[in-house]
Amino acid sequence: MDKAYNSSQEGHIYDQWLESGAFTPVVPKNPKVAKIKDKPFSIILPLPNANDPMHMGHALFTIQDILVRYHRMLGQPTLWLPGGDHAGIETQFVFEKRLAKEGKSRFDFDRQTLYQMIWDFVEDNRKLNQFQMKKLGFSMDWTRYHYSLEPAIVDNVLATFKKLYHDGLVYRDEKIVNYCTRCGTAFSNLEVDHKTVDSHLWYIKYGPITVATTRPETMLGDTAIAVNPKDKRYKDLIGKTITLPLVNKEIPVIGEDSIDIEFGTGAVKVTPSHSPEDYDMAKKHNLEFVRIFDYDGKSNNNVPEKYRGFFPKQVRQMVVDDLTAAGLMEKIENYSHEVGHCYRCGNPIEPITAPQWYVKIAPLAKPAIEAAKTGQLKFFPNRFKKTYITWMENIRDWNISRQIVWGPRIPAWYCLDCNPDIKLNFLDKNKNIVSDFYRNTKNKYSFEEINNGLQSLVAPVGTDFTVEHLDNCSKCNSVNLIQETDTFDTWFLSGQWPLSTLGFNTADPSKSSPDFDYFYPTTIMDTLWDILFFWVARMTMFGLYLTGDVPFKTVHLHSKVTDAKGQKMSKSKGNVINPLDMTEKYGTDALRMSLVYGIAPASDFVVSEDKIRAQRNFVNKIWNASRFVEMLIDRLHEKNPDLKISELKSPLSKGDLEGFSQADKDILEKLNKIIISTTKNLESYHFGQASENLYQFFWHEFCDVYIENAKDRGEETIPILLTVLKASLKLLHPFIPFVTETVYQNLKEKFNFKKELLISSSWPINEN
RNA sequence: GAGUCUAUAGCUCAGUUGGUUAGAGCGCUUCGUUGACAUCGAAGAGGUCAGAGGUUCGAGUCCUCUUAGACUCACCA
Numbered sequence: 001m002d003k004a005y006n007s008s009q010e011g012h013i014y015d016q017w018l019e020s021g022a023f024t025p026v027v028p029k030n031p032k033v034a035k036i037k038d039k040p041f042s043i044i045l046p047l048p049n050a051n052d053p054m055h056m057g058h059a060l061f062t063i064q065d066i067l068v069r070y071h072r073m074l075g076q077p078t079l080w081l082p083g084g085d086h087a088g089i090e091t092q093f094v095f096e097k098r099l100a101k102e103g104k105s106r107f108d109f110d111r112q113t114l115y116q117m118i119w120d121f122v123e124d125n126r127k128l129n130q131f132q133m134k135k136l137g138f139s140m141d142w143t144r145y146h147y148s149l150e151p152a153i154v155d156n157v158l159a160t161f162k163k164l165y166h167d168g169l170v171y172r173d174e175k176i177v178n179y180c181t182r183c184g185t186a187f188s189n190l191e192v193d194h195k196t197v198d199s200h201l202w203y204i205k206y207g208p209i210t211v212a213t214t215r216p217e218t219m220l221g222d223t224a225i226a227v228n229p230k231d232k233r234y235k236d237l238i239g240k241t242i243t244l245p246l247v248n249k250e251i252p253v254i255g256e257d258s259i260d261i262e263f264g265t266g267a268v269k270v271t272p273s274h275s276p277e278d279y280d281m282a283k284k285h286n287l288e289f290v291r292i293f294d295y296d297g298k299s300n301n302n303v304p305e306k307y308r309g310f311f312p313k314q315v316r317q318m319v320v321d322d323l324t325a326a327g328l329m330e331k332i333e334n335y336s337h338e339v340g341h342c343y344r345c346g347n348p349i350e351p352i353t354a355p356q357w358y359v360k361i362a363p364l365a366k367p368a369i370e371a372a373k374t375g376q377l378k379f380f381p382n383r384f385k386k387t388y389i390t391w392m393e394n395i396r397d398w399n400i401s402r403q404i405v406w407g408p409r410i411p412a413w414y415c416l417d418c419n420p421d422i423k424l425n426f427l428d429k430n431k432n433i434v435s436d437f438y439r440n441t442k443n444k445y446s447f448e449e450i451n452n453g454l455q456s457l458v459a460p461v462g463t464d465f466t467v468e469h470l471d472n473c474s475k476c477n478s479v480n481l482i483q484e485t486d487t488f489d490t491w492f493l494s495g496q497w498p499l500s501t502l503g504f505n506t507a508d509p510s511k512s513s514p515d516f517d518y519f520y521p522t523t524i525m526d527t528l529w530d531i532l533f534f535w536v537a538r539m540t541m542f543g544l545y546l547t548g549d550v551p552f553k554t555v556h557l558h559s560k561v562t563d564a565k566g567q568k569m570s571k572s573k574g575n576v577i578n579p580l581d582m583t584e585k586y587g588t589d590a591l592r593m594s595l596v597y598g599i600a601p602a603s604d605f606v607v608s609e610d611k612i613r614a615q616r617n618f619v620n621k622i623w624n625a626s627r628f629v630e631m632l633i634d635r636l637h638e639k640n641p642d643l644k645i646s647e648l649k650s651p652l653s654k655g656d657l658e659g660f661s662q663a664d665k666d667i668l669e670k671l672n673k674i675i676i677s678t679t680k681n682l683e684s685y686h687f688g689q690a691s692e693n694l695y696q697f698f699w700h701e702f703c704d705v706y707i708e709n710a711k712d713r714g715e716e717t718i719p720i721l722l723t724v725l726k727a728s729l730k731l732l733h734p735f736i737p738f739v740t741e742t743v744y745q746n747l748k749e750k751f752n753f754k755k756e757l758l759i760s761s762s763w764p765i766n767e768n
Numbered sequence: 769g770a771g772u773c774u775a776u777a778g779c780u781c782a783g784u785u786g787g788u789u790a791g792a793g794c795g796c797u798u799c800g801u802u803g804a805c806a807u808c809g810a811a812g813a814g815g816u817c818a819g820a821g822g823u824u825c826g827a828g829u830c831c832u833c834u835u836a837g838a839c840u841c842a843c844c845a
Contacts, residue, residue, distance in 0.1 A: 004806055176843080194842075201845080213845060226845090260844075268845045276843035338842085351843085383772070390771075391841075530840085559839095598782050598792065603773090606780060613806090614793055620806060628804035686784060692792065704809070 005623035007587025010738045014134055017741075022759045023141045025077040031518035041071035042079040042519040044498045044552070045140065046527040046535070047148065050084035051091045051125045054132040056561035056569055056607060057528065059579040062592045063558065063687060064526050065138050069734035070682050071523075072139070073763040079519055081501055082133065082140040084126050085148045088490035089191075092406040093183065093344050095121055106184070110427050110453045111405040111485065118406050119149075132580060137588050137737050139759065144515070146501045148493055149408070157493045158411045159506035160546065162467050169360045174461045176279040177399060179352040180342035181297025181311075185403040186356055188489060189396065190533055192340040192349055201264060201335035202320065205328040207242040209234060209253070212264025214337055215274070216323070217316035220247055220303040221292035224270040226281055229255035231266050245328050246319065247304060254285050273353045291353055295403075312350065355461045357401035357410060357486060364541040365392045371550050377540060378554045380685055381602045384529060391533055400489045403456060407487035412465040415473035416442070416480040419463045427453035447480045456485040495538030498522055498551035506546055525552040528560060529602070556685055561595075561605045569607075582612050589736035590616035596735065597695065599688035618695055619739045622732070625703050626743045629721045630750065636715045643715055645751055647722045661713075664720050667706040670697060671724050675764050678731050691735050698728050722751055727764045 017023065028034035043064050052058075064080060072078040095118045096106055106114055126147065133140065146153060164170045177186040202216045209225055222244055227234035234253070241250040258277075259268055272282030273291035282289060294300045299310050307315055323329045340349035369392045371377040372385055379385040401410060414422060420439035428434050429449055434441060441450065459465070464475075465484070472479055499506070502520050503513025521543070525536060536555055543551035562568055563575040582591045593615040599605055637643050660668075674697045681690035702724055710717040725747070733740040737759065744758040754761070 003804085189842090211845080215845085258844080264845060270845095275845085277845075278843095280843075337845090340843095387772070387840075394841090533841090598780090600782065601784085603781090608780075608794090610794055611780080617806070621804095621808090624805035624808095626804090631804065681784080684784060688782065689784075692782065696792080703805090707804085708809080 005587070005620050005739055005742075007583070007589070007619075007738065009742060010135075010137065010583075010588055013738050013741050014137060016757065017139065017759050018142070020757055020760065022072070022757065023080070023139050024143050025079045025141065027077075027514045027518045031514045035518055038077050040079065040519055040523075041068070041074075041076040042081070042522040043068060043524050043526065044501060044522055045080065045082045046525075046531070047083040047085040047494060047497060048129060048133075049087035049090055050122050050129055050147065051087065051094060052129065053125070054129065054136075054578075054580055056577060056579055056605075058133065059136060059591065059595060060528070060558065060561065060605060061133070061138055062136070062595050063556070064524075065136075065592075065737075066596070066682070066687060066734040067524060067526070068139055069737060069759065070763065072759070073730065073733070073761060075762060077518075079144070079515075080138070080140045081144050081146070082130075082138075082142065083146045083148065083497065083501060084129060085490070085494055086122060086407060088402060088407040088487065089183065089185065089187075089344055089404055090490075091118060091122060092404045095406070106405070107433060107455065108431075109455075111455055112452070115405050135580060135583060135588065137592065139737070144501070148497075153493070153500045154408045156500045156504070156506050157408060157488065157496055160496055160542070161411060161488075161492075163506060163546075164359060165467050169363060171358050171360065172355055172461050172463075173358055174353050174355045176274075176276045176351045177354050177356055178340060178349045179295070179354060180345065180347050181293075181295065181350055182345050182347040183342060183404070184295065186354055186399060186401065187342065187349070188399050191343045193343045194338045195341050196336055197339045198334070198336045199339075201333040203265065203330040203332070204245070204269075204323055205330055206245060206267075206269070208237065209242060209267045210265045210330050211267045211269045212333075213269050214335065215271075215312075215316075216319050217312050218271040218274045218292065219244070219269055219319060220299070220307060220315070221271045221273055221290040222247075222251060222269045223272055223282065223288040223290055224251050224285065225253045226256040226259050226268045226270050227253060227266060228257065228259040228261050230257075231259075231261045234267060245326065246322060252287075254281070254287075256281055256285075274351050276351055279351075279353070289353060293350055293352060295352070295354070297350060312348075355458065356399045357412075357484075359398040359400055359492075361395050361398050361541070364545050365395050367544040368392055368537065368540045371540065371544060377550045377552075380554060380556045384532060384555070384557050388532060388537065392537060398489075400492045401484075401486035402489055403485075404487055405485075407490060408493065410484040410486050410488060411467055411469070412484040413467075413469055413481045414457075414459050414463055414465050414484070415476060415478050416447070416482055417476050417478035418473060419459065421460055422463065422482075423458040424450060425455045425457065426450050427455065429453070447482075451482060454482070454485065457482065459484070491534050491538050494535060495542045496546075498525075498539060499543065499546060504547065509547070520547070520551070521549050522552045524554045524556050526556040526558070529557040530560070532557065558602050559604045561607055563606070563608060577607055577609065582609070586612050586616040587619060587738070589619045589739050593618065593691060593695075593736050596687040597691045601685055601688070618699065619736060621699055621703065622728075622736075622739055623743065625698070625707060626725060626747065628707065629725055630747065632710065632721070633718055633751070636718065640715070643718075645718055645722075647726060647751075648719045660716075660720075663706060663709045664717070667702065667720060667724055670701050671727055674731065675727065679763070682734070687735075694728075694732055694735070698732070702728065726753065729758060730761060730764050733758050 048058055068078055068080045099105055178192045179186050199214055201212050201214060203210050203212050204216060206225060211225060225242060229238060237253045238255040241252050244251050270278045270281055270287065272278045272287055272289045290302050292299050292303045293312060297311055299307055299315050301308065307318060342349055369389055372389050416422060416438045420437065422438045424438055424441060425435045428445060470481060473481060502516040504516045505511040539551045543549060560568055569576045579591055590612050594607060594612040595605055597615060633645060674693060677693055678690050710721060729740040729744050741758045747753060
């Protein structure tokens with residue numbers, strides 16, 4: 001044995017595990033029946049973005065590996081199912097940044113071409129991501145790996161959409177949406193970051209009424225003034241009209257109870273197309289909708305000519321200048337308030353009315369709330385149960401459509417000839433962008449030319465559609481049927497991940513795979529709590545909706561990785577520690593151990609190079625302790641070639657301790673305790689405590705006390721040394737699999753350990 | 769605006785259902801070893817467990833309030 005542990009052997013060890021089949025559980029012939037008897041243990045990996053290079057967040061999958069290795073050693077059929085996510089908007093955003101470097105944009109390509117380009121881009125990275133997870137020793141069943149854009153996965157997702165549609169849970173509507181003009185797509189509420197912005201409150205004179213607003217530029221789209229009916233100042237004006245400045249248009253004054261008399265002037269300008277509150281008021285009072293900013297973020301034909309074609313910021317300046325010049329700006333106050341920003345690119349969100357696809361969520365949320373309340377779905381730590389229920393109870397309908405190409409297209413087809421008001425954006429055969437209504441393009445371009453060059457379309461709400469691709473329109477028999485260009489919110493697909501990957505068949509559940517029967521519901525879902533709503537909540541709803549059962553029995557949530565100062569790792573802060581660099585430098589085991597050592601459940605993971613180095617020393621300590629035990633035994637063996645070398649028969653049974661010294665009894669008793677506490681800590685997700693106790697036991701009890709003591713003694717220590725060492729290797733294996741397996745392999749032949757891999761050996765059991 | 773979490777040694781953090789002298793890693797002091805160990809071992813210094821009050825035979829651990837941070841959610845102008 002070398003003087004120090006050499007972590008460069010890790011790859012070889014991993015291959016041994018892989019080849020042994022240890023990662024791949026066998027599903028019994030009759031899975032539904034066997035499930036009760038065998039007690040399978042299963043975890044679905046929170047699918048990493050396939051284009052994402054490894055970072056510390058991925059290294060936290062160590063938690064799952066610990067659980068999986070532990071349960072595998074308990075003898076349970078254990079599945080850890082890996083996967084990769086196409087990650088819709090995330091990936092398209094990254095890809096568009098690359099395009100920008102080449103001086104190109106998404107508008108230079110038709111959607112098919114763009115899709116293929118992104119596909120190729122992701123394929124390259126996908127393999128790298130898998131390689132990196134292997135490097136960290138994750139004992140995933142690669143034979144069951146799935147990628148989110150596999151045909152079978154996508155088919156299942158489309159089938160779910162159809163089922164939702166037929167159950168009356170899918171609808172189209174033109175409401176205010178969170179629209180990012182840079183990304184060119186709408187987002188769900190969850191994808192909006194609210195940031196405090198220092199701005200102003202502009203007081204603008206609208207004839208007899210002065211309004212206070214944070215967005216003067218949207219005044220061009222005002223269609224009413226709202227005041228509180230109890231407000232004496234304006235009471236008499238309700239029902240009358242006033243003239244909208246700059247636009248010179250008559251708009252009504254309406255009474256609205258929700259208006260705060262105390263705030264500003266007590267009068268609010270109402271812009272139904274660019275404010276969620278105003279939208280609601282407009283619906284209630286039947287006001288006109290005037291959308292002044294379009295999907296490209298610029299002002300459109302609905303504003304006076306001089307303001308057309310500008311971004312909101314520019315329009316704001318022009319409007320403020322003009323109002324000031326006209327003497328209509330009463331005053332400007334400093335004011336800070338919350339403004340929604342795109343979580344992806346950071347651009348301010350423009351609330352805009354746009355036709356989108358929605359899922360009626362209340363019927364899905366109800367059973368998901370029940371499951372949490374009844375304990376069918378458990379949370380660790382338990383406090384997240386409340387967070388989850390509160391969110392679920394206040395949930396709003398889910399906008400599932402995204403105006404991007406990277407993802408499965410919504411399976412809905414429109415007949416162009418029945419719906420000439422569909423707006424089409426496409427590249428003609430000369431690669432020129434055409435953007436017009438079908439009624440204007442139908443005589444100039446063939447359907448093929450439109451469809452081949454298609455970038456996007458906008459079908460007004462109410463447009464007839466089918467969720468099957470028919471050859472002819474059932475009404476007019478036209479063959480010009482065009483598919484919706486909106487794609488699904490990524491979470492619509494990943495929300496069905498446990499079902500899709502285990503082979504659940506939405507269209508015909510009776511045809512689901514044995515894997516589904518055996519492993520569903522999975523045992524634990526372990527993930528960062530920041531995707532509790534995005535992902536965990538959606539999976540629960542889909543799982544219950546489609547199968548009647550939760551997708552996992554327990555949600556284990558943990559926090560983020562921070563540096564030694566407790567700051568979140570980010571590129572901009574420059575405090576990122578690359579896990580792969582650390583594995584190169586200190587070995588994978590050291591990194592893994594440092595991630596869990598001394599970390600309280602659900603708190604931040606504090607990682608520093610110092611900590612990793614300390615754990616590297618521990619790994620080396622194990623190596624050397626083993627080396628020393630081997631040497632000690634060899635030495636005794638040389639003196640006495642007939643020496644019988646064996647472990648204790650029944651290591652922890654007290655009856656066998658007759659004739660042993662106090663030191664022997666002490667260490668065995670402590671071993672006994674550590675077996676009990678490690679088991680208990682693993683069962684209750686106290687990984688930090690478990691690893692810390694093992695560290696203390698191995699180093700400061702076994703090495704410092706027992707081995708030191710054994711130096712002065714003879715052959716009678718051999719059974720104890722071997723027993724404690726072997727049990728320690730097993731207990732430590734889930735945390736630091738490589739060194740323990742390596743040592744085990746070195747020792748097993750020499751000391752008649754069973755010829756097996758440590759990964760497949762059995763968990764030490766306390767027999768007291 | 770609603771909610772959640774955190775506050776323990778110089779630094780980063782453990783301390784699972786309340787129970788004997790409050791722990792680890794790194795750092796610091798002294799000594800030993802360098803023939804298992806990237807050194808390692810032995811001994812030690814260092815904490816009124818944010819503050820105040822309460823429950824209890826007993827509280828770092830439970831309750832209330834205060835202070836200071838962090839985070840999440842949220843259509844108010």
